[in-house]
Amino acid sequence: MRFSFTISVFLLSFLSISKGYAIHTEPESVRDTATAVVVYNADARFLPQANYGVKEYTRMIDSLVVLDTVPVSLVNQLSVYRMLADKNAGELELVIDSIFDMENVPQPVLNAVNIYMTTMEDALAQPTGLYAYVPESTAPHPSDYFYKDWNTEVPNPYRNNLSKFDSTLKLMLVDSAQNCGYYPPFEGVVTSHFGWRYGRNHNGIDIDLEVWDPVHSAFAGVVRVAKYYQGFGRVVVVRHYNGLETLYAHLHRFKVRPGDIIEAGDVVGLGGSSGHSTGSHLHFEVRFQGVPIKPSSLIDFKSNKIRTNVVALQKSGAFLAVAADNETGVKKVYVVKQGDYLYKIAEKFGTSVDKICTLNNIQSKSSLVTGQKLIIGT
Ligand SMILES: [Zn+2]
Known part of the structure; x- marks a missing residue:
């Protein structure tokens, strides 16, 4: 009942x-x-x-x-x-x-x-340890194992509870093998940086643009929020398969709706000056579980390239600091979804059932459990 x-x-x-x-x-x-x-x-x-x-x-x-x-x-x-x-x-x-x-x-x-x-087995399959989680392109809501909620109304509905955060977590931001790349949201001059500004935190960066300029999603994912919200004005939030969420504020027009599945580079909206904004610009945020990350620590806004494929997240005051990390030696972990079987997973990641069995010390006939973590490669 x-x-x-x-x-x-x-x-x-x-x-x-x-x-x-x-x-x-x-x-x-x-x-x-x-x-x-x-x-x-x-x-x-x-x-x-x-x-x-x-x-x-x-x-x-x-x-x-x-x-x-x-x-x-x-x-x-x-x-x-x-x-x-x-x-x-x-x-x-x-x-x-x-x-x-x-x-x-x-x-x-x-x-x-x-x-x-x-x-709650699925929701509780929260990763810990020195793992990079491979992008999952079939889940209805990306990175379900990092987030309990799928809130389409509030840009940041998460409690910033850093004490619960596992500082050893690594994320794989982009994975060329899975065609999950990075695309610059807008190639323009950064007019305001991340951090303390006018007595409060500026949780993102501002990039100068003209009204109607197209704004692109940085990574592949699913649109969580696309609405007018307080000082953000017209704001789009995208949940990505790499575990991050990105936010695009002060838009003039929306080009996506909540639930839309998008690739890196897809236009999420047209730039503008809606909400609390003086002059047209893009306010761009990157967050993990609601905790702000300095965008320039992930992205070089001069060359418009991602700095590193894998990052290690660490607590740093109210923020998450990111350290570049080497992809070699990082275990790629896949969280088993309903309907998965070993051959399907092996094919998806371009590996073999034998390799997965050896890495995880399981038999090819072993039955998989939803939420189970499988090491795919190192
Ligand atoms: Zn801003």
């Missing part, structure tokens, strides 16, 4: 009896008699959603606990989801380990954890 958000929001104003992340457990007497019926009742099931966070689960719980007959097991289930919702893959492992270390784990909690982990 899917709970309507309208009902949840409608009931939001009622006083909540659920506080913090405490897991509601049923009294012993109730559990003995009613748990089997309630917990395994299909109607009491609610599947976690990748785009739900602590706030959404809290709303749902708040709307349930004021009902005349509180659906206790469902509240338990949602409380577990809420506890797990803001954890990254590494933190989740720790939480789940600690749950299984408990002497008597309440069965409803175990059920909820299992449902959560099974349902």
Whole structure:
């Protein structure tokens, strides 16, 4: 049964009896008699959603606990989801380990954890370590393994939570073998650089252009946002297969819509001066999980070329600093999608099933699991 958000929001104003992340457990007497019926009742099931966070689960719980007959097991289930919702893959492992270390784990909690982990498997396949992730050109939303949300309304909906960031992550920006290149958004004079400006952060760079000049997507990807948004004016945000997002602001006209699949170099809009802008220019941002990256550390705006194919991301204050990295020795990792099989993957990356099997220590008949990481090459 899917709970309507309208009902949840409608009931939001009622006083909540659920506080913090405490897991509601049923009294012993109730559990003995009613748990089997309630917990395994299909109607009491609610599947976690990748785009739900602590706030959404809290709303749902708040709307349930004021009902005349509180659906206790469902509240338990949602409380577990809420506890797990803001954890990254590494933190989740720790939480789940600690749950299984408990002497008597309440069965409803175990059920909820299992449902959560099974349902969210794809979203939780967050990479760690010294890996470059190869561009994936078939996923509906690129780089799903880096992002929980696909938000078409807000340019930067992510919480800038750098403490969760794995500083050893490497990204492969362009991959000539996969025909994923770089294209300059606009070849013009940089009039304002990235960094502290007039008492606030300038999270991108400004490139001078004339109204109606075409603005191009830097990399291949899928358009996430194309709308008028506050000071950005007409703004386009593209999610790329390399894990980055790029933003193009102050446009005069849109040439794409959210969901459009685009190649590097495709025109996303025509330059202008919409929003908070004095004079026509392109405001161009590069972000990873919402955290701004200095564009000139990736791109040489004088020669209009990408500086390096592989970058290592490192925390640096509120920003992510990037260090050029050598492509040799970097393991290319592919995240298995639904419907994949070894031959298909081998063909896609111009390698052989035998090579993949050797690199991953698996048999050619091994069955693949969605979200599984396969080393494709080094
Ligand atoms: Zn700007």
